[in-house]
Amino acid sequence: MAPTATAPDAYNSETFDVILGKVPDDFKSLHEIPEEYAWTNLNEHPSLDSDSVPIIDLNDPNASQLISHACRTWGVFQLINHGVPDNVVEDMESVAQSLFSLPAEQKLKVARGPGGISAYLCFALTNVLIFFFSSITEEYEKELGRLSSRLTWIMLASLGVSKEDVKWSGPKGDNQEAHVLQLNSYPACPHPDRAMGLVPHTDSTLVSIIHQSKICGLQVQEGTGWFRVPPVPGAMVVNVGDLMHILSNGSYVSVLHRVLVNQTQHRLLVVYSYGPPDHVPNSPVPKLLRASHPALYPPVTNWSEYLDTKAKLKGKALASLQLYEPLTN
C-alpha cells in the first residue's frame, strides 16, 4: 500500500536515514518546518476518528480468535489486561522521560557510529533512542519479551501452527528470539498540518508492542483511510510486522502506520520490537502452503538481512519479495 499523502523528497528517499545534525536536537529553536520535511497535502486525506481498531482483552475466553481476526483484517489491535504490571510500565516511562531530558551532548554520545548498536537517532522531526541491551530497562524487556512470545504463539496457533512447525522455535521453546527496545520522542510542533512524526511504514518484526503515553499521534491505514489509534488507559498497541506477514504466508497483514505530531504536547513512547533469532532464515510456514496458495515469499535469510533490504528499498521491501499476486475472494 502506498502512502496517501505526498511525501517530500527527504522522506521518499531517506525515510530511515539518520539526519542527525540537520535539525537541532530538541527542535526548540526551530520555529518553521524546514522545507525538506514539509508535507504539502496532509489534509487531503483526513484522519478518520474511529474506535474501530479492535480493543482485545487478553483474559477474554475468545482472545485467540479475536487476535487472529484482528491480525487478518487490521494488522493491529489494542491489548488490555496484557499482564505487564503498571509499575513496570510507569518505571519505563520515567526512564524514557529522564533520558530524553538529558543535555544533547550526553545523548549524542550514543549517536550511532559505524558498527554501533545502541543509538540516539533523529528521524525527520522525531528523536529515537534504541537499546539492544540495558540494565535499566531489564524488567520491562523481560515482561515484554514474555508478552510478545505469548502473542506470537497465539497468532500462529490460531493458524494451526505449533512450535514444532517453526524451525527457530528450537527444542527449548521460544527463549532465543531477538528484540530491540526503542524510545521515541515527538516534540510539540507548531505546524502539525505540515509535519509528520514518522512517515508511513510497516515494522520489520514479528510483532511490535507500543506503549503510548496519553498523547495521540499514531494512525494506521485500513483500505484507503487513516484511522487514529487513540491511547486507551492500560492498553498496549500490537502491530503485526513484516516477518509475521511472511511467516503466515500473508494471512496476517503487516500494518501500514504513521505518526502525526501534536501542536502543543510532547509525545513519548516505548516500542518493543520482537523478531526471530537473528541467524535463522524466515519463510512461510510449510504447513500453511497449499497448491492453490503456495509460498508468497522466498526464505528471507535472516532478520538483519531483511533490515538491510528494508533500508535500501524502504516501504517497497516486502512487496519486492512477493512471488505472485494472491487471488482475493
Ligand SMILES: O=C(O)CCC(=O)C(=O)O
Ligand atoms: O509513535 C507511535 O505511535 C509509533 C512508533 C512507530 O511506529 C515505530 O517506532 O516504528
Ligand SMILES: [Fe+2]
Ligand atoms: Fe512503526
